[in-house]
Amino acid sequence: MSMSLVQKYNVAGPRYTSYPTVPYWDESTFSSVSWQDSVLRSFTESNRAEGISLYIHLPFCESLCTFCGCHKKVTKRHEVEQPYIQAVLKEWSLYCALLKEKPVIREIHLGGGTPTFFSVEHLQQLIQGILASADIAGTHEFSFEGHPNNTTREHLQALYDLGFRRVSYGVQDYNPDVQKAIHRIQPFENVERVTQWAREIGYESISHDLVFGLPFQQLDDVLHTIEQTTRLMPDRLAFYSYAHVPWIKGNGQRGFKDQDVPKDDLKRQCYEEGKKKLLSCGYYEIGMDHFALKEDAMYQSFQQGTLHRNFMGYTASRTQLMIGLGASSISDSWYGFAQNEKNIDDYYARLERNELPVFKGHVLNQEDLIIRRHILNLMCGFKTSWQESAMYFSELPQVLEQLQEMQQDGLLEITEQQICVTEKGKAFVRNICMAFDLRLKCRKPDNQIFSMTI
Known part of the structure:
Protein backbone atom coordinates (compact mmCIF):
# COMPACT_ATOMS: atom_id res chain seq x y z
CA MET A 1 0.00 0.00 0.00
CA SER A 2 1.21 3.48 -0.84
CA MET A 3 2.43 5.23 2.29
CA SER A 4 1.23 8.52 0.77
CA LEU A 5 -2.34 7.20 1.06
CA VAL A 6 -1.76 6.46 4.73
CA GLN A 7 -0.52 10.00 5.30
CA LYS A 8 -3.40 11.41 3.27
CA TYR A 9 -6.23 9.54 4.96
CA ASN A 10 -4.93 9.10 8.50
CA VAL A 11 -7.37 11.43 10.21
CA ALA A 12 -9.45 11.24 13.37
CA GLY A 13 -12.69 9.40 12.67
CA PRO A 14 -15.45 7.25 14.20
CA ARG A 15 -15.49 3.45 14.28
CA TYR A 16 -19.20 3.47 13.40
CA THR A 17 -20.61 1.02 15.88
CA SER A 18 -23.60 3.33 15.51
CA TYR A 19 -24.92 6.12 13.35
CA PRO A 20 -25.21 8.80 14.52
CA LEU A 364 -33.23 8.69 14.71
CA ASN A 365 -35.01 10.80 12.10
CA GLN A 366 -35.74 9.51 8.60
CA GLU A 367 -32.46 10.81 7.18
CA ASP A 368 -30.51 9.19 10.04
CA LEU A 369 -32.11 5.84 9.24
CA ILE A 370 -31.09 6.04 5.58
CA ILE A 371 -27.51 7.07 6.37
CA ARG A 372 -27.33 4.35 8.99
CA ARG A 373 -28.24 1.71 6.39
CA HIS A 374 -25.53 2.95 4.00
CA ILE A 375 -22.85 2.93 6.69
CA LEU A 376 -23.89 -0.54 7.86
CA ASN A 377 -23.75 -1.78 4.26
CA LEU A 378 -20.23 -0.44 3.84
CA MET A 379 -19.06 -1.75 7.20
CA CYS A 380 -20.57 -5.21 6.78
CA GLY A 381 -20.39 -5.86 3.04
CA PHE A 382 -17.99 -3.27 1.59
CA LYS A 383 -20.68 -1.93 -0.74
CA THR A 384 -23.90 0.06 -0.74
CA SER A 385 -26.58 0.98 -3.25
CA TRP A 386 -29.35 3.51 -3.74
CA GLN A 387 -31.14 1.50 -6.42
CA GLU A 388 -34.18 1.40 -4.14
CA SER A 389 -35.74 4.82 -3.79
CA ALA A 390 -35.89 4.38 -0.01
CA MET A 391 -32.07 4.49 0.07
CA TYR A 392 -31.82 7.86 -1.64
CA PHE A 393 -31.32 11.07 0.34
CA SER A 394 -31.04 14.63 -0.88
CA GLU A 395 -27.33 15.11 -0.04
CA LEU A 396 -26.25 11.94 -1.91
CA PRO A 397 -24.89 13.85 -4.96
CA GLN A 398 -22.59 15.85 -2.68
CA VAL A 399 -21.46 12.65 -0.93
CA LEU A 400 -20.60 11.05 -4.29
CA GLU A 401 -18.73 14.17 -5.33
CA GLN A 402 -16.67 14.00 -2.14
CA LEU A 403 -15.88 10.32 -2.86
CA GLN A 404 -14.50 11.08 -6.34
CA GLU A 405 -10.99 11.58 -4.99
CA MET A 406 -11.11 8.24 -3.19
CA GLN A 407 -12.21 6.65 -6.47
CA GLN A 408 -9.23 8.24 -8.20
CA ASP A 409 -6.99 6.80 -5.47
CA GLY A 410 -8.40 3.33 -6.19
CA LEU A 411 -10.20 2.92 -2.87
CA LEU A 412 -13.68 2.42 -4.31
CA GLU A 413 -15.67 2.18 -7.53
CA ILE A 414 -18.75 4.33 -8.10
CA THR A 415 -21.30 3.18 -10.66
CA GLU A 416 -24.66 4.70 -11.49
CA GLN A 417 -26.40 3.33 -8.40
CA GLN A 418 -23.76 1.64 -6.28
CA ILE A 419 -20.46 2.03 -4.44
CA CYS A 420 -18.09 -0.93 -4.04
CA VAL A 421 -15.01 -0.74 -1.82
CA THR A 422 -11.94 -2.18 -3.54
CA GLU A 423 -9.47 -4.55 -1.89
CA LYS A 424 -7.13 -1.59 -1.56
CA GLY A 425 -9.89 0.48 0.01
CA LYS A 426 -10.88 -1.95 2.78
CA ALA A 427 -8.25 -0.43 5.06
CA PHE A 428 -9.93 2.95 4.59
CA VAL A 429 -13.57 1.97 5.06
CA ARG A 430 -13.92 4.31 8.06
CA ASN A 431 -12.85 7.22 5.82
CA ILE A 432 -15.40 6.19 3.18
CA CYS A 433 -18.17 6.06 5.78
CA MET A 434 -17.21 9.54 6.97
CA ALA A 435 -18.28 10.91 3.59
CA PHE A 436 -21.84 9.78 4.44
CA ASP A 437 -21.73 11.18 7.98
CA LEU A 438 -23.87 14.29 7.56
CA ARG A 439 -23.89 15.10 11.27
CA LEU A 440 -20.10 15.07 11.41
CA LYS A 441 -19.96 17.36 8.37
CA CYS A 442 -22.43 19.83 9.86
CA ARG A 443 -20.59 20.13 13.15
CA LYS A 444 -16.87 19.47 12.99
CA PRO A 445 -15.51 18.90 16.51
CA ASP A 446 -13.37 21.67 17.98
CA ASN A 447 -11.21 19.12 19.79
CA GLN A 448 -10.12 15.60 18.83
CA ILE A 449 -12.80 13.19 20.05
CA PHE A 450 -12.08 10.14 17.83
CA SER A 451 -9.06 7.89 17.37
CA MET A 452 -7.11 8.00 14.10
CA THR A 453 -8.56 5.98 11.22
CA ILE A 454 -5.23 4.32 10.34
Whole structure:
Protein backbone atom coordinates (compact mmCIF):
# COMPACT_ATOMS: atom_id res chain seq x y z
CA MET A 1 0.00 0.00 0.00
CA SER A 2 1.21 3.48 -0.84
CA MET A 3 2.43 5.23 2.29
CA SER A 4 1.23 8.52 0.77
CA LEU A 5 -2.34 7.20 1.06
CA VAL A 6 -1.76 6.46 4.73
CA GLN A 7 -0.52 10.00 5.30
CA LYS A 8 -3.40 11.41 3.27
CA TYR A 9 -6.23 9.54 4.96
CA ASN A 10 -4.93 9.10 8.50
CA VAL A 11 -7.37 11.43 10.21
CA ALA A 12 -9.45 11.24 13.37
CA GLY A 13 -12.69 9.40 12.67
CA PRO A 14 -15.45 7.25 14.20
CA ARG A 15 -15.49 3.45 14.28
CA TYR A 16 -19.20 3.47 13.40
CA THR A 17 -20.61 1.02 15.88
CA SER A 18 -23.60 3.33 15.51
CA TYR A 19 -24.92 6.12 13.35
CA PRO A 20 -25.21 8.80 14.52
CA THR A 21 -22.07 8.29 16.60
CA VAL A 22 -22.40 8.96 20.33
CA PRO A 23 -20.86 12.49 20.29
CA TYR A 24 -23.51 13.50 17.74
CA TRP A 25 -26.58 12.21 19.51
CA ASP A 26 -29.27 14.87 19.73
CA GLU A 27 -30.27 14.68 23.37
CA SER A 28 -32.81 17.49 22.99
CA THR A 29 -35.24 15.06 21.31
CA PHE A 30 -34.54 12.19 23.70
CA SER A 31 -36.42 11.21 26.85
CA SER A 32 -37.11 8.03 28.76
CA VAL A 33 -40.62 8.07 27.28
CA SER A 34 -39.39 8.41 23.68
CA TRP A 35 -36.90 5.60 24.33
CA GLN A 36 -39.57 3.27 25.72
CA ASP A 37 -41.83 4.05 22.74
CA SER A 38 -39.05 3.09 20.31
CA VAL A 39 -38.36 -0.14 22.23
CA LEU A 40 -42.02 -1.14 22.09
CA ARG A 41 -42.24 -0.31 18.39
CA SER A 42 -39.19 -2.40 17.55
CA PHE A 43 -40.22 -5.26 19.84
CA THR A 44 -43.69 -5.41 18.29
CA GLU A 45 -42.22 -5.50 14.78
CA SER A 46 -39.52 -8.09 15.39
CA ASN A 47 -39.81 -10.21 18.55
CA ARG A 48 -41.44 -13.33 17.16
CA ALA A 49 -39.78 -13.06 13.76
CA GLU A 50 -36.16 -12.72 14.89
CA GLY A 51 -36.01 -12.27 18.68
CA ILE A 52 -33.95 -9.74 20.58
CA SER A 53 -30.32 -9.39 21.62
CA LEU A 54 -29.00 -8.68 25.10
CA TYR A 55 -25.66 -7.09 25.84
CA ILE A 56 -24.78 -7.34 29.55
CA HIS A 57 -21.96 -5.14 30.79
CA LEU A 58 -19.97 -6.58 33.70
CA PRO A 59 -17.62 -3.72 34.55
CA PHE A 60 -15.30 -5.01 37.25
CA CYS A 61 -11.59 -5.72 36.70
CA GLU A 62 -8.94 -6.66 39.24
CA SER A 63 -6.33 -4.52 37.47
CA LEU A 64 -6.26 -1.73 34.88
CA CYS A 65 -5.17 -2.56 31.33
CA THR A 66 -3.86 0.74 29.99
CA PHE A 67 -4.85 0.07 26.37
CA CYS A 68 -8.52 -0.38 27.27
CA GLY A 69 -11.20 2.10 26.23
CA CYS A 70 -14.10 0.38 28.01
CA HIS A 71 -16.04 1.61 31.02
CA LYS A 72 -14.73 -0.37 33.98
CA LYS A 73 -14.33 -0.35 37.75
CA VAL A 74 -11.01 -1.62 39.09
CA THR A 75 -11.35 -3.50 42.37
CA LYS A 76 -10.25 -6.69 44.08
CA ARG A 77 -13.36 -6.71 46.31
CA HIS A 78 -15.52 -9.53 45.02
CA GLU A 79 -18.35 -8.68 47.37
CA VAL A 80 -19.41 -6.20 44.66
CA GLU A 81 -20.64 -9.12 42.54
CA GLN A 82 -23.93 -9.98 44.20
CA PRO A 83 -25.38 -6.42 44.40
CA TYR A 84 -24.49 -5.86 40.77
CA ILE A 85 -26.14 -9.10 39.60
CA GLN A 86 -29.27 -8.16 41.52
CA ALA A 87 -29.29 -4.71 39.89
CA VAL A 88 -28.97 -6.13 36.37
CA LEU A 89 -31.83 -8.56 37.04
CA LYS A 90 -33.91 -5.65 38.37
CA GLU A 91 -33.24 -3.71 35.16
CA TRP A 92 -34.24 -6.74 33.09
CA SER A 93 -37.48 -7.04 35.06
CA LEU A 94 -38.30 -3.39 34.24
CA TYR A 95 -37.83 -4.10 30.52
CA CYS A 96 -39.94 -7.27 30.74
CA ALA A 97 -42.74 -5.28 32.40
CA LEU A 98 -42.52 -2.71 29.58
CA LEU A 99 -42.59 -5.35 26.83
CA LYS A 100 -45.58 -7.24 28.30
CA GLU A 101 -45.20 -10.13 25.82
CA LYS A 102 -42.54 -12.71 26.67
CA PRO A 103 -39.32 -11.84 24.79
CA VAL A 104 -37.55 -14.34 22.56
CA ILE A 105 -33.80 -14.09 23.11
CA ARG A 106 -31.66 -14.77 20.09
CA GLU A 107 -28.36 -13.38 21.29
CA ILE A 108 -26.64 -12.76 24.64
CA HIS A 109 -23.19 -11.30 24.98
CA LEU A 110 -21.37 -10.80 28.27
CA GLY A 111 -18.83 -7.99 27.97
CA GLY A 112 -16.86 -5.75 30.25
CA GLY A 113 -14.78 -5.07 32.12
CA THR A 114 -13.98 -8.66 32.89
CA PRO A 115 -16.99 -11.01 32.88
CA THR A 116 -14.84 -13.79 34.37
CA PHE A 117 -14.17 -11.53 37.36
CA PHE A 118 -17.52 -12.92 38.51
CA SER A 119 -17.77 -16.30 40.18
CA VAL A 120 -19.34 -19.25 38.40
CA GLU A 121 -22.27 -19.16 40.84
CA HIS A 122 -23.01 -15.48 40.18
CA LEU A 123 -22.83 -15.90 36.40
CA GLN A 124 -25.24 -18.83 36.67
CA GLN A 125 -27.57 -16.73 38.81
CA LEU A 126 -27.45 -13.93 36.24
CA ILE A 127 -28.17 -16.05 33.15
CA GLN A 128 -30.77 -18.23 34.83
CA GLY A 129 -32.51 -15.09 36.07
CA ILE A 130 -32.55 -13.61 32.55
CA LEU A 131 -33.80 -16.80 30.90
CA ALA A 132 -36.54 -17.36 33.48
CA SER A 133 -38.46 -14.49 31.91
CA ALA A 134 -37.84 -15.32 28.25
CA ASP A 135 -37.96 -17.93 25.53
CA ILE A 136 -34.82 -18.91 23.65
CA ALA A 137 -34.79 -18.67 19.85
CA GLY A 138 -34.22 -21.91 17.96
CA THR A 139 -31.05 -20.51 16.41
CA HIS A 140 -29.37 -18.50 19.12
CA GLU A 141 -25.85 -17.33 19.89
CA PHE A 142 -24.68 -16.81 23.46
CA SER A 143 -21.14 -15.55 23.87
CA PHE A 144 -18.83 -14.03 26.44
CA GLU A 145 -15.46 -12.34 26.78
CA GLY A 146 -13.01 -14.37 28.81
CA HIS A 147 -9.77 -13.14 30.38
CA PRO A 148 -7.16 -15.87 29.77
CA ASN A 149 -5.62 -15.26 33.20
CA ASN A 150 -8.77 -15.86 35.23
CA THR A 151 -11.15 -17.90 33.06
CA THR A 152 -11.46 -21.30 34.69
CA ARG A 153 -12.64 -24.56 33.22
CA GLU A 154 -15.59 -24.24 35.60
CA HIS A 155 -16.51 -20.88 34.04
CA LEU A 156 -16.45 -22.43 30.58
CA GLN A 157 -18.43 -25.51 31.57
CA ALA A 158 -21.09 -23.62 33.49
CA LEU A 159 -21.73 -21.16 30.68
CA TYR A 160 -21.70 -23.96 28.11
CA ASP A 161 -24.38 -25.75 30.13
CA LEU A 162 -26.46 -22.54 29.95
CA GLY A 163 -26.27 -22.46 26.14
CA PHE A 164 -23.08 -20.49 25.46
CA ARG A 165 -21.20 -21.70 22.40
CA ARG A 166 -18.81 -18.82 21.65
CA VAL A 167 -16.01 -17.32 23.71
CA SER A 168 -13.65 -14.46 22.89
CA TYR A 169 -10.24 -14.10 24.53
CA GLY A 170 -8.32 -10.82 24.68
CA VAL A 171 -4.77 -11.60 23.55
CA GLN A 172 -3.49 -8.24 22.27
CA ASP A 173 0.24 -9.07 21.90
CA TYR A 174 2.69 -11.68 23.21
CA ASN A 175 5.75 -9.42 23.56
CA PRO A 176 6.54 -9.09 27.32
CA ASP A 177 7.62 -5.43 26.92
CA VAL A 178 4.35 -4.55 25.21
CA GLN A 179 2.38 -6.49 27.82
CA LYS A 180 4.18 -4.60 30.59
CA ALA A 181 3.39 -1.24 28.97
CA ILE A 182 -0.33 -2.05 28.70
CA HIS A 183 -0.37 -3.73 32.13
CA ARG A 184 -1.59 -7.05 30.75
CA ILE A 185 0.97 -9.75 31.59
CA GLN A 186 -0.41 -12.81 29.85
CA PRO A 187 1.84 -15.64 28.61
CA PHE A 188 0.96 -17.76 25.60
CA GLU A 189 0.51 -20.79 27.86
CA ASN A 190 -2.51 -19.17 29.54
CA VAL A 191 -4.20 -18.47 26.21
CA GLU A 192 -3.38 -21.97 24.95
CA ARG A 193 -4.86 -23.54 28.09
CA VAL A 194 -8.21 -21.71 27.98
CA THR A 195 -8.50 -22.21 24.22
CA GLN A 196 -7.99 -25.96 24.58
CA TRP A 197 -10.47 -26.14 27.47
CA ALA A 198 -13.13 -24.43 25.36
CA ARG A 199 -12.54 -26.88 22.50
CA GLU A 200 -12.66 -29.89 24.80
CA ILE A 201 -15.94 -28.72 26.34
CA GLY A 202 -17.51 -28.21 22.91
CA TYR A 203 -17.51 -24.48 22.14
CA GLU A 204 -18.29 -24.03 18.45
CA SER A 205 -16.51 -20.72 17.92
CA ILE A 206 -13.43 -19.41 19.71
CA SER A 207 -12.18 -15.92 18.98
CA HIS A 208 -8.94 -14.11 19.81
CA ASP A 209 -8.58 -10.33 19.88
CA LEU A 210 -5.25 -9.02 18.54
CA VAL A 211 -4.27 -5.35 18.57
CA PHE A 212 -1.73 -3.51 16.43
CA GLY A 213 -0.36 -0.06 17.20
CA LEU A 214 0.28 -0.75 20.89
CA PRO A 215 3.10 1.08 22.74
CA PHE A 216 6.60 -0.22 21.94
CA GLN A 217 5.13 -2.68 19.41
CA GLN A 218 7.18 -3.43 16.30
CA LEU A 219 6.30 -5.28 13.10
CA ASP A 220 8.13 -8.40 14.34
CA ASP A 221 5.98 -8.38 17.47
CA VAL A 222 2.77 -8.37 15.44
CA LEU A 223 3.98 -11.17 13.17
CA HIS A 224 5.18 -13.24 16.15
CA THR A 225 1.80 -12.82 17.86
CA ILE A 226 0.03 -13.99 14.71
CA GLU A 227 2.39 -16.98 14.43
CA GLN A 228 1.60 -17.96 18.00
CA THR A 229 -2.11 -17.42 17.38
CA THR A 230 -2.14 -19.66 14.31
CA ARG A 231 -0.67 -22.46 16.40
CA LEU A 232 -4.09 -22.49 18.08
CA MET A 233 -6.16 -21.55 14.97
CA PRO A 234 -9.11 -19.80 16.67
CA ASP A 235 -12.23 -19.85 14.52
CA ARG A 236 -12.34 -16.06 14.21
CA LEU A 237 -10.10 -13.10 14.95
CA ALA A 238 -10.42 -9.42 15.62
CA PHE A 239 -7.25 -7.71 14.39
CA TYR A 240 -7.79 -4.07 15.10
CA SER A 241 -6.06 -0.79 15.65
CA TYR A 242 -5.32 0.42 19.16
CA ALA A 243 -7.42 3.53 19.79
CA HIS A 244 -5.11 5.99 21.50
CA VAL A 245 -7.51 8.44 23.16
CA PRO A 246 -5.88 9.52 26.45
CA TRP A 247 -7.81 12.81 26.36
CA ILE A 248 -10.96 10.71 26.89
CA LYS A 249 -9.69 7.89 29.06
CA GLY A 250 -7.40 9.99 31.26
CA ASN A 251 -4.70 8.29 33.29
CA GLY A 252 -5.64 4.85 31.98
CA GLN A 253 -3.82 5.54 28.72
CA ARG A 254 -1.02 7.63 30.22
CA GLY A 255 1.06 4.69 31.41
CA PHE A 256 3.34 5.42 28.45
CA LYS A 257 4.24 8.41 26.31
CA ASP A 258 2.60 9.40 23.03
CA GLN A 259 5.90 8.87 21.21
CA ASP A 260 5.93 5.23 22.39
CA VAL A 261 2.91 4.48 20.22
CA PRO A 262 3.60 3.39 16.59
CA LYS A 263 2.53 6.00 14.05
CA ASP A 264 1.38 6.19 10.42
CA ASP A 265 3.69 4.08 8.25
CA LEU A 266 4.75 1.55 10.89
CA LYS A 267 1.20 1.11 12.13
CA ARG A 268 -0.19 0.55 8.65
CA GLN A 269 2.68 -1.84 7.85
CA CYS A 270 1.77 -3.85 10.95
CA TYR A 271 -1.78 -4.12 9.65
CA GLU A 272 -0.88 -4.92 6.05
CA GLU A 273 1.75 -7.54 6.87
CA GLY A 274 -0.41 -8.99 9.63
CA LYS A 275 -3.39 -9.23 7.30
CA LYS A 276 -1.27 -10.89 4.62
CA LYS A 277 -0.10 -13.49 7.13
CA LEU A 278 -3.64 -14.19 8.34
CA LEU A 279 -4.90 -14.67 4.78
CA SER A 280 -2.03 -17.04 4.01
CA CYS A 281 -3.01 -19.14 7.05
CA GLY A 282 -6.57 -19.72 5.82
CA TYR A 283 -8.45 -16.78 7.34
CA TYR A 284 -10.87 -14.66 5.32
CA GLU A 285 -11.42 -10.95 5.84
CA ILE A 286 -14.97 -10.12 6.90
CA GLY A 287 -16.02 -6.59 7.63
CA MET A 288 -13.55 -4.13 9.11
CA ASP A 289 -10.60 -5.64 11.02
CA HIS A 290 -12.25 -9.06 11.42
CA PHE A 291 -11.20 -12.44 10.05
CA ALA A 292 -12.70 -15.92 10.20
CA LEU A 293 -12.12 -19.45 9.02
CA LYS A 294 -14.40 -20.66 6.25
CA GLU A 295 -16.31 -22.97 8.59
CA ASP A 296 -17.20 -20.22 11.07
CA ALA A 297 -20.71 -18.74 11.22
CA MET A 298 -19.28 -15.23 10.88
CA TYR A 299 -17.74 -16.04 7.50
CA GLN A 300 -20.95 -17.70 6.32
CA SER A 301 -22.95 -14.66 7.44
CA PHE A 302 -20.60 -12.38 5.52
CA GLN A 303 -20.97 -14.52 2.38
CA GLN A 304 -24.77 -14.50 2.70
CA GLY A 305 -24.92 -10.73 3.23
CA THR A 306 -26.44 -11.03 6.72
CA LEU A 307 -23.47 -9.79 8.76
CA HIS A 308 -24.50 -7.08 11.24
CA ARG A 309 -22.65 -4.49 13.31
CA ASN A 310 -23.74 -2.83 16.53
CA PHE A 311 -22.30 -1.85 19.90
CA MET A 312 -21.23 -5.47 20.44
CA GLY A 313 -19.16 -5.27 17.25
CA TYR A 314 -19.83 -7.63 14.33
CA THR A 315 -22.44 -10.33 14.84
CA ALA A 316 -23.47 -13.24 12.67
CA SER A 317 -27.13 -12.71 13.50
CA ARG A 318 -29.10 -9.48 13.24
CA THR A 319 -31.85 -8.45 15.59
CA GLN A 320 -33.71 -5.19 15.30
CA LEU A 321 -33.78 -4.70 19.08
CA MET A 322 -30.70 -4.93 21.27
CA ILE A 323 -31.15 -4.17 24.96
CA GLY A 324 -28.07 -3.23 26.95
CA LEU A 325 -28.13 -4.15 30.64
CA GLY A 326 -25.69 -2.92 33.26
CA ALA A 327 -23.86 0.32 33.97
CA SER A 328 -22.79 2.23 30.80
CA SER A 329 -24.48 -0.28 28.44
CA ILE A 330 -25.89 1.11 25.21
CA SER A 331 -29.19 -0.16 23.81
CA ASP A 332 -30.31 0.00 20.18
CA SER A 333 -33.94 -0.20 19.09
CA TRP A 334 -33.01 0.59 15.46
CA TYR A 335 -35.13 3.73 15.80
CA GLY A 336 -33.17 5.03 18.78
CA PHE A 337 -30.18 4.61 21.07
CA ALA A 338 -29.99 4.89 24.84
CA GLN A 339 -27.03 4.71 27.20
CA ASN A 340 -27.25 3.68 30.84
CA GLU A 341 -25.73 5.63 33.69
CA LYS A 342 -21.95 5.11 33.61
CA ASN A 343 -21.37 5.53 37.34
CA ILE A 344 -22.39 2.37 39.20
CA ASP A 345 -23.88 4.25 42.16
CA ASP A 346 -26.00 6.38 39.79
CA TYR A 347 -27.05 3.19 37.99
CA TYR A 348 -28.16 1.65 41.30
CA ALA A 349 -30.00 4.82 42.34
CA ARG A 350 -32.15 4.86 39.19
CA LEU A 351 -33.12 1.24 39.68
CA GLU A 352 -34.01 1.85 43.32
CA ARG A 353 -36.51 4.43 42.01
CA ASN A 354 -37.88 1.74 39.62
CA GLU A 355 -36.62 3.72 36.60
CA LEU A 356 -34.86 2.42 33.53
CA PRO A 357 -31.31 3.67 34.18
CA VAL A 358 -30.84 5.51 30.85
CA PHE A 359 -29.35 8.98 31.02
CA LYS A 360 -28.85 9.98 27.39
CA GLY A 361 -29.74 8.85 23.90
CA HIS A 362 -30.88 9.72 20.40
CA VAL A 363 -34.05 9.23 18.39
CA LEU A 364 -33.23 8.69 14.71
CA ASN A 365 -35.01 10.80 12.10
CA GLN A 366 -35.74 9.51 8.60
CA GLU A 367 -32.46 10.81 7.18
CA ASP A 368 -30.51 9.19 10.04
CA LEU A 369 -32.11 5.84 9.24
CA ILE A 370 -31.09 6.04 5.58
CA ILE A 371 -27.51 7.07 6.37
CA ARG A 372 -27.33 4.35 8.99
CA ARG A 373 -28.24 1.71 6.39
CA HIS A 374 -25.53 2.95 4.00
CA ILE A 375 -22.85 2.93 6.69
CA LEU A 376 -23.89 -0.54 7.86
CA ASN A 377 -23.75 -1.78 4.26
CA LEU A 378 -20.23 -0.44 3.84
CA MET A 379 -19.06 -1.75 7.20
CA CYS A 380 -20.57 -5.21 6.78
CA GLY A 381 -20.39 -5.86 3.04
CA PHE A 382 -17.99 -3.27 1.59
CA LYS A 383 -20.68 -1.93 -0.74
CA THR A 384 -23.90 0.06 -0.74
CA SER A 385 -26.58 0.98 -3.25
CA TRP A 386 -29.35 3.51 -3.74
CA GLN A 387 -31.14 1.50 -6.42
CA GLU A 388 -34.18 1.40 -4.14
CA SER A 389 -35.74 4.82 -3.79
CA ALA A 390 -35.89 4.38 -0.01
CA MET A 391 -32.07 4.49 0.07
CA TYR A 392 -31.82 7.86 -1.64
CA PHE A 393 -31.32 11.07 0.34
CA SER A 394 -31.04 14.63 -0.88
CA GLU A 395 -27.33 15.11 -0.04
CA LEU A 396 -26.25 11.94 -1.91
CA PRO A 397 -24.89 13.85 -4.96
CA GLN A 398 -22.59 15.85 -2.68
CA VAL A 399 -21.46 12.65 -0.93
CA LEU A 400 -20.60 11.05 -4.29
CA GLU A 401 -18.73 14.17 -5.33
CA GLN A 402 -16.67 14.00 -2.14
CA LEU A 403 -15.88 10.32 -2.86
CA GLN A 404 -14.50 11.08 -6.34
CA GLU A 405 -10.99 11.58 -4.99
CA MET A 406 -11.11 8.24 -3.19
CA GLN A 407 -12.21 6.65 -6.47
CA GLN A 408 -9.23 8.24 -8.20
CA ASP A 409 -6.99 6.80 -5.47
CA GLY A 410 -8.40 3.33 -6.19
CA LEU A 411 -10.20 2.92 -2.87
CA LEU A 412 -13.68 2.42 -4.31
CA GLU A 413 -15.67 2.18 -7.53
CA ILE A 414 -18.75 4.33 -8.10
CA THR A 415 -21.30 3.18 -10.66
CA GLU A 416 -24.66 4.70 -11.49
CA GLN A 417 -26.40 3.33 -8.40
CA GLN A 418 -23.76 1.64 -6.28
CA ILE A 419 -20.46 2.03 -4.44
CA CYS A 420 -18.09 -0.93 -4.04
CA VAL A 421 -15.01 -0.74 -1.82
CA THR A 422 -11.94 -2.18 -3.54
CA GLU A 423 -9.47 -4.55 -1.89
CA LYS A 424 -7.13 -1.59 -1.56
CA GLY A 425 -9.89 0.48 0.01
CA LYS A 426 -10.88 -1.95 2.78
CA ALA A 427 -8.25 -0.43 5.06
CA PHE A 428 -9.93 2.95 4.59
CA VAL A 429 -13.57 1.97 5.06
CA ARG A 430 -13.92 4.31 8.06
CA ASN A 431 -12.85 7.22 5.82
CA ILE A 432 -15.40 6.19 3.18
CA CYS A 433 -18.17 6.06 5.78
CA MET A 434 -17.21 9.54 6.97
CA ALA A 435 -18.28 10.91 3.59
CA PHE A 436 -21.84 9.78 4.44
CA ASP A 437 -21.73 11.18 7.98
CA LEU A 438 -23.87 14.29 7.56
CA ARG A 439 -23.89 15.10 11.27
CA LEU A 440 -20.10 15.07 11.41
CA LYS A 441 -19.96 17.36 8.37
CA CYS A 442 -22.43 19.83 9.86
CA ARG A 443 -20.59 20.13 13.15
CA LYS A 444 -16.87 19.47 12.99
CA PRO A 445 -15.51 18.90 16.51
CA ASP A 446 -13.37 21.67 17.98
CA ASN A 447 -11.21 19.12 19.79
CA GLN A 448 -10.12 15.60 18.83
CA ILE A 449 -12.80 13.19 20.05
CA PHE A 450 -12.08 10.14 17.83
CA SER A 451 -9.06 7.89 17.37
CA MET A 452 -7.11 8.00 14.10
CA THR A 453 -8.56 5.98 11.22
CA ILE A 454 -5.23 4.32 10.34
